[in-house]
Amino acid sequence: MKILHTSDWHLGRTLHGAELEEHQAAFHDWLLQQVREHGVDVVVIPGDVYDRAVPPIQAVRLLGRTLAALAELATVVITPGNHDSADRLGFGRELMRPGIHLLTDLPAIDHPVSVDDEHGEVLFFGLPYLDPDRYRHRLAADGEEPLARSHEAVTRAALDRVRARAAEHPGARVVVLAHTFVTGGEGSDSERDLSVGGVDSVPAGVLGGIDYLALGHLHGCQDLSRTVGAPAWYSGSPLAFSFSERSHRKAVLLVELGAPGEVTVERLPAPVPRALTELRGPLEEILARAPEHGEDWLKAVVTDTARPAHLQERLRESFPQLLETVYAPEGRRPAEATPEVRREADPLAVMDDFVQYVTAAEPTAAEHRVLQDALGAVRGRREEAS
Numbered sequence: 001m002k003i004l005h006t007s008d009w010h011l012g013r014t015l016h017g018a019e020l021e022e023h024q025a026a027f028h029d030w031l032l033q034q035v036r037e038h039g040v041d042v043v044v045i046p047g048d049v050y051d052r053a054v055p056p057i058q059a060v061r062l063l064g065r066t067l068a069a070l071a072e073l074a075t076v077v078i079t080p081g082n083h084d085s086a087d088r089l090g091f092g093r094e095l096m097r098p099g100i101h102l103l104t105d106l107p108a109i110d111h112p113v114s115v116d117d118e119h120g121e122v123l124f125f126g127l128p129y130l131d132p133d134r135y136r137h138r139l140a141a142d143g144e145e146p147l148a149r150s151h152e153a154v155t156r157a158a159l160d161r162v163r164a165r166a167a168e169h170p171g172a173r174v175v176v177l178a179h180t181f182v183t184g185g186e187g188s189d190s191e192r193d194l195s196v197g198g199v200d201s202v203p204a205g206v207l208g209g210i211d212y213l214a215l216g217h218l219h220g221c222q223d224l225s226r227t228v229g230a231p232a233w234y235s236g237s238p239l240a241f242s243f244s245e246r247s248h249r250k251a252v253l254l255v256e257l258g259a260p261g262e263v264t265v266e267r268l269p270a271p272v273p274r275a276l277t278e279l280r281g282p283l284e285e286i287l288a289r290a291p292e293h294g295e296d297w298l299k300a301v302v303t304d305t306a307r308p309a310h311l312q313e314r315l316r317e318s319f320p321q322l323l324e325t326v327y328a329p330e331g332r333r334p335a336e337a338t339p340e341v342r343r344e345a346d347p348l349a350v351m352d353d354f355v356q357y358v359t360a361a362e363p364t365a366a367e368h369r370v371l372q373d374a375l376g377a378v379r380g381r382r383e384e385a386s
Contacts (some may be wrong), residue, residue: 001041001115001119001256002256003042003044003175003212003256003257004035004038004042004043004044004252004255005046005233005235005253005254005255006044006083006252006253007217007235007236008046008047008081008216008217008219008236008237008238009024009045009048010050010051010083010237010239011024011049011050011055011063012051012055012056012058015240015297015367016297016323016324017071017101018321020203020239021062021381022273023239023274024238024239024360025062026271027232027239027270027271028062029056030271031238031252032069032073032374034254034268035070037072040073040266041075042074042075042077042115042122042354043070043077044074044077044078044126044175044214045078045079045177045198046081046082046117046178046179046215046216047079047081047082047083047177047179047216048083048084048179048237049078049080049081049089050085050286052083053084054144056318064150068097071097071098071099071367074099075099075115076100076101077103077124077126077259078100078101078102078126078178078381079103079104079127079128079179079196080104080129080179081129081179082131082179082217084090084129086128086129089104090104092366097214101113101123101124103128104126104127104211105128105200106128106139107223109125109158109161109162109165110126110161112162112166114169114172119259120172120173121171121258122172122174123165123166123169123173123175125162125165125175125177126176126180127155127158127162127175127176127177127178129180130180130192130284132147132148132150132151132154132155135147135154135158136154137216139161140157151180151200151201151202152201155178155180155206159176159206159207160277162174162210171260172199173211173212174210174211175210175211176207176210176213176214177214177216178207178213178214179215180202180209180215180216181202181217182202182224182228182232183201183202183204183227184204185201185215185218185222185224186218186220186222187220188220188244188245189243189244190219190237190242190244191217191218196224196295198317204224204232205229207230207232208228208229209230210230211230211260211261212215212229212230212231212232212255212263213231213232214233214235214255215232215234215235216234216235216285217234218236220234220236220245220248221233221234221235221249221250221253222236223265231255231265233253235251235333236248236251237250238250238252239273240276246277247312250269250270251267251270252268253265253267261291262384270368274295274296275295275312276296276297276299277297277299278298278300278301278381279293279298279375280301280303281301281302282303282304283304283308283311283314283315285304286300287315290318290319294319295320295321296319296321297322297323298315298319298321298324299313299322299325299329300322301318302315302325302326303326303328303330305331306329306359307327307329311327313326329361341353347375348372348375351371351375352368352371355371
């Protein structure tokens with residue numbers, strides 16, 4: 001059986017204000033091509049299909065179009081992540097065409113999707129994102145106290161139920177979709193924190209005993225099989241959603257299940273719409289690199305001691321895809337708390353403090369004279385007016 005594992009689409013998201021709808025649509029076209037070319041039997045998507053609980057209409061339309069096309073080619077199994085609204089994502093699941101399975105609620109754990117191949121039955125279990133505050137009561141055994149308020153407790157209880165249901169199907173192979181942060185995984189800046197009561201990850205040992213664990217949440221494609229003790233992968237997101245992901249090699253995973261215990265995983269590199277680049281240094285050095293990076297999505301960290309004039313305009317002239325500018329002067333100590341202004345304070349001293357706060361350095365003698373002259377001019381006009 002061939003399974004294509006992809007997750008964290010975050011439909012509706014932008015990258016520092018840059019619209020990604022065109023690139024997300026291109027990825028979906030590429031995805032459909034991979035499903036056709038590789039003869040994929042099942043597509044699994046463990047969460048964060050949308051970027052927020054109430055997605056924009058364009059995102060809903062893109063998902064609808066993609067699912068309709070996938071349904072003609074393969075079985076599709078989807079679970080919600082921490083960005084999705086399980087209720088909204090699961091709306092209309094009873095009306096979905098055959099082959100589209102939205103496992104968005106807790107009872108779905110007891111009713112896996114079953115697909116057969118020449119080696120027998122494969123059971124696909126979908127764990128919705130298990131918010132401890134929501135599920136610690138529902139996953140507790142009848143008559144027992146609520147579970148501990150942690151991701152480990154609710155995930156352990158859910159997988160115990162998965163293993164119990166799987167035991168009712170002797171010889172079946174088991175695939176679990178889970179949207180969670182497994183201890184040992186490598187995160188990035190663009191993932192929403194899962195911390196609950198200071199506990200934000202699930203120990204790898206909780207997840208063993210599964211033929212393939214399809215993970216969602218972390219945006220970098222990574223193999224945690226050795227840590228978990230069973231085949232366990234994050235497919236990662238198909239697009240970068242922050243500059244912390246600029247070194248990621250985005251991919252989807254082609255998983256082949258053979259006889260029990262036989263699993264191979266191949267990375268299929270996803271298309272890169274535009275390179276993500278961070279350039280650091282004096283403005284002139286950054287501008288000199290425009291021939292090489294002029295069309296990249298750019299984060300510019302400018303380190304000139306004095307803030308260059310017309311900084312943003314000059315950068316954007318050479319880098320039309322500029323997304324973020326940071327002024328971080330070399331050798332200057334960072335400004336501390338916002339200076340407090342008292343009514344009786346000397347206006348010139350307040351102006352000096354403001355310059356120091358903005359530039360992270362005391363005003364130079366020339367800057368001080370400019371402020372002094374400006375203050376004197378204002379006072380002169382006030383005297384004339386009176």
